[in-house]
Amino acid sequence: MHLSLEGRRAVVCGASRGIGKAIAGVLAEMGAELILVARDEAALAAVAEGLPGGRERHGIRALDLLDTAAVKTCFSEMAAQAPVHVLINNTGGPAAGTAFDGKPEDYERAFRQHVVAAQVAAQALVPGMRKAGYGRIINITSTSVKEPIPGLGVSNTIRAAVASWAKTLSRELASQGITVNNVLPGFTSTERLDYLFRQRAQHSGNEVEEVERAAIAQVPAGRFARPEEIAWAVGFLASPQAAYISGINVPVDGGRMASL
């Protein structure tokens, strides 16, 4: 099976590091022309430079996904340049903390950054996908969609909102050649995971290494994921071969979740 995105244009949000950066690498290897989005322009430029085709082939856009007006302007401009066929909604996860301790503004910010930004991006890009008869909207969420994770109250809540948005949208767009799916990373070696383990260590009074060992013990595969392992699942869902897969949640978690 040869997976190709030759002739396709893709926007990858949160592409300056971690899982988003790995997704950019995979989609570029598949032949897509990319636009990389995040706040850190210098980091985006470095990522683009390292991709097949480099800065000549791939664009960058410095954008804060919390700024809804800026998101609207940015995505409208991208859509006006040329059709975008693949949209990867990915951004930083909300801060750790219990559901009870989350402030109303924490919930509002998370909703804006994860749901509203994805909706604004989709509204701008779907007309081009429709015209092309090819669209892939892929949201990076979390296994907490299926099994809420203790100590990540705001995050758990917002992932469920994204999953519900995506499911609804997938049924609305399926007849137009557009699929909408979610990829649910398990423990993946990125700055986000380092942050979460530091937080857990601080709250439990344990060493970070101890927290890491306890986390690995929960994973039947016996290790954390590399960001590329999440990106390969995304690459498949973005490919023509995944045309009949829509509205699903794909865990990539080394078998950690116990639920069906």
Ligand SMILES: NC(=O)c1ccc[n+]([C@@H]2O[C@H](COP(=O)([O-])OP(=O)(O)OC[C@H]3O[C@@H](n4cnc5c(N)ncnc54)[C@H](OP(=O)(O)O)[C@@H]3O)[C@@H](O)[C@H]2O)c1
């Ligand atoms: N790593 C894991 O174990 C794991 C597990 C489950 C779920 N997830 C989720 O998967 C997603 C990606 O995770 P990751 O580990 O790759 O996270 P990460 O290392 O923290 O990277 C987050 C990316 O999002 C960008 N970003 C953050 N806030 C932004 C904003 N306001 N506007 C625009 N871009 C923003 C960051 O770039 P800038 O700072 O340059 O803006 C960066 O490129 C997150 O939602 C995370 O919670 C991760």
